Every structure is written in C-alpha cells, then in structure tokens.
Amino acid sequence: xxxxxxxxxxxxxxxxxxxxxxxxxxxxxxxxxxxxxxxxxxxxxxxxxxxxxxxxxxxxxxxxxxxxxxxxxxxxxxxxxxxxxxxxxxxxxxxxxxxxxxxxxxxxxxxxxxxxxxxxxxxxxxxxxxxxxxxxxxxxxxxxxxxxxxxxxxxxxxxxxxxxxxxxxxxxxxxxxxxxxxxxxx
Numbered sequence: 001x002x003x004x005x006x007x008x009x010x011x012x013x014x015x016x017x018x019x020x021x022x023x024x025x026x027x028x029x030x031x032x033x034x035x036x037x038x039x040x041x042x043x044x045x046x047x048x049x050x051x052x053x054x055x056x057x058x059x060x061x062x063x064x065x066x067x068x069x070x071x072x073x074x075x076x077x078x079x080x081x082x083x084x085x086x087x088x089x090x091x092x093x094x095x096x097x098x099x100x101x102x103x104x105x106x107x108x109x110x111x112x113x114x115x116x117x118x119x120x121x122x123x124x125x126x127x128x129x130x131x132x133x134x135x136x137x138x139x140x141x142x143x144x145x146x147x148x149x150x151x152x153x154x155x156x157x158x159x160x161x162x163x164x165x166x167x168x169x170x171x172x173x174x175x176x177x178x179x180x181x182x183x184x185x186x
C-alpha cells in the first residue's frame with residue numbers, strides 16, 4: 001500500500017512542472033503584450049507595468065505553490081531557488097513602481113481633463129498592485145530563506161543529505177573501514 005511519502009514523491013515533479021508552466025506563461029503573456037519593445041515611449045512603459053502588475057498575482061501563486069511542494073518534498077535547493085526568484089521579483093517591483101509613478105506623472109499632462117479622475121484612479125490602483133506584489137514577494141523570500149536555512153540545519157543535525165565522502169559515515173553510521181558497530185579502527 002502506498003504511503004503518504006510515495007504520493008508526495010509522485011506529485012512532486014508534476015507539481016513543479018505545473019508551477020513552472022504558470023510562471024512561464026505569465027512571463028510570456030507580459031512579453032507578448034509588450035512587443036514590440038519601445039522603451040523610450042512612456043505610454044508603452046505604462047502599459048507594460050499594468051500588464052506586469054496584473055500578472056504578478058498568478059506568478060505569486062505559482063511561486064508559493066512551488067514553495068509548498070518543495071517544503072513538503074524536502075527539496076532545499078528548490079526552496080532557496082524560490083527565495084532568490086522572490087528577491088529578484090521584489091527588486092523588479094521596487095524599480096518598476098518607481099518608474100511607473102514617474103511615467104504616470106509625466107503622462108498626466110496629456111490626459112484629457114474629463115478623464116483625469118479615471119486616470120488618477122487607475123494610477124493609484126496600478127501602483128498599489130505593484131507595491132503589494134513587492135511586499136508579498138519580500139515576505140515569501142524571507143520565509144523561503146528561513147525555511148531553507150532551517151532545512152539545512154535539520155539535515156546537518158540528523159546527518160540526512162550528508163555524503164559518505166564528506167562525513168565518513170554511511171547510512172547506518174558505520175565507519176569507512178566497513179565495520180557495522182563503528183568500534184573498529186581504520
């Protein structure tokens with residue numbers, strides 16, 4: 001009869017694949033919306049920032065679920081990868097939020113007077129989404145780093161994950177000399 005560990009092992013790779021697909025599709029949709037690239041155009045930068053802030057929720061969900069799968073599967077490397085991705089995403093939110101605010105202020109003079117209130121509402125909501133996404137990315141990054149460090153400490157204390165080449169002990173704690181009781185000399 002399969003154990004819960006067997007189910008986790010069976011679902012780990014498909015779970016990672018689904019989360020990777022969510023992240024890649026979100027990034028691709030933002031890239032397609034941004035094509036052709038016109039970095040010098042303020043309107044284009046605002047549109048890309050709006051698309052990115054809209055896709056941040058999906059990316060956060062994918063990253064969080066990948067973190068959950070990694071923690072359940074005891075995949076410290078994936079936990080730390082999630083932390084690094086979240087730090088990069090948080091930095092993008094910080095930089096992007098600043099650029100978005102400056103571009104929106106620059107563009108405000110071109111807005112028709114009857115549309116200024118709608119423009120202001122869209123500006124505030126867009127900036128709020130970027131700021132909130134940045135805060136959540138920072139929170140997930142901190143949690144993932146702490147979890148990864150904790151997983152490393154737990155592995156070091158239990159000897160789990162330590163190579164026989166590094167510790168000189170096999171799975172049973174036997175010395176390199178091959179004795180099972182560990183009482184022999186090398």
